[in-house]
Amino acid sequence: MSGRVLFVTGTDTGVGKTVAAAWLARSLARDARVALVKPFQTGVADPARDGDEAFYRAALRGTPVTIRTLVSLPEPLAPSIAAARAGAPIDVAAAIDECRALARDHDVLLAEGAGGLLVPIDGATDMADFAAALDASLVVVARPSLGTLNHVALTLEAAERRGLAVELLVISAYPKRAGVVERENLRFLRSRRPDLPVVTLAEAPLAPPDPLAGLDARAHGPASPLSGAIARGESSG
Ligand SMILES: Nc1ncnc2c1ncn2[C@@H]1O[C@H](COP(=O)(O)OP(=O)(O)OP(=O)(O)O)[C@@H](O)[C@H]1O
Ligand SMILES: [Mg+2]
Numbered sequence: 001m002s003g004r005v006l007f008v009t010g011t012d013t014g015v016g017k018t019v020a021a022a023w024l025a026r027s028l029a030r031d032a033r034v035a036l037v038k039p040f041q042t043g044v045a046d047p048a049r050d051g052d053e054a055f056y057r058a059a060l061r062g063t064p065v066t067i068r069t070l071v072s073l074p075e076p077l078a079p080s081i082a083a084a085r086a087g088a089p090i091d092v093a094a095a096i097d098e099c100r101a102l103a104r105d106h107d108v109l110l111a112e113g114a115g116g117l118l119v120p121i122d123g124a125t126d127m128a129d130f131a132a133a134l135d136a137s138l139v140v141v142a143r144p145s146l147g148t149l150n151h152v153a154l155t156l157e158a159a160e161r162r163g164l165a166v167e168l169l170v171i172s173a174y175p176k177r178a179g180v181v182e183r184e185n186l187r188f189l190r191s192r193r194p195d196l197p198v199v200t201l202a203e204a205p206l207a208p209p210d211p212l213a214g215l216d217a218r219a220h221g222p223a224s225p226l227s228g229a230i231a232r233g234e235s236s237g
Helices: 017-028 052-059 079-086 092-105 127-133 148-161 180-192
Strands: 004-010 034-042 066-073 108-116 137-142 166-174 198-202 217-220
Touching (some): 004 017, 004 127, 017 034, 017 108, 017 198, 034 052, 034 079, 034 092, 052 066, 066 079, 066 092, 137 148, 148 166, 166 180
Parallel strands (some): 004 137, 034 108, 137 166, 166 198
Antiparallel strands (some): 198 217
């Protein structure tokens, strides 16, 4: 594989992986050939219309980012369960091959998981295995609110046990007027992991025609090649 692979996982479903992945793709596409992939999409009939791919397409209109959904299943369940119920087993090896081919043809492949890191893809493979098969580093996306410290700690501990490097922590939907919970959570995470670059993506309308317009991104902690181009946000509020 020539290009580097970043696997965008989250502390849960619905935490902002798609927003973060699209934002990263757009940032990186300024000086790199980028592919953005949703390998396993569930809960949609037409991924280009109602899946994460639809958000990617709206957010990245006018950029040369390659966008793909590899497997799509109609029920909003973990991929292994959605596949079993649909009678359509997931060919994980084929998805790995497709990602490797895209990584060969691009400088960066961003792959967004479904749900969190230990979500099952089939009886033998979870998202962490998939990321490992691609030699990926992780981008972990988390919510800013109460409960996030436990979920971030669980995810980072699982990543370490599975030998996956975490390159960036993204906290999405960070309120413009952060309260004590969000400010203290960010402060705690930075003090607990001073080595880990953190980006906060502010709460934004994410509305058409350019959903990422005005998405305020701030870098905290050590600089990261992934967050180098954005504003430093030491105020954390
Ligand atoms: N920075 C933000 N500003 C406003 N809303 C946000 C922001 N980040 C995430 N959201 C909202 O949170 C919800 C979930 O975000 P998103 O779809 O990115 O999560 P996800 O982790 O990709 O979910 P899934 O597990 O379904 O793929 C969406 O409604 C999205 O608009
Ligand atoms: Mg998503």
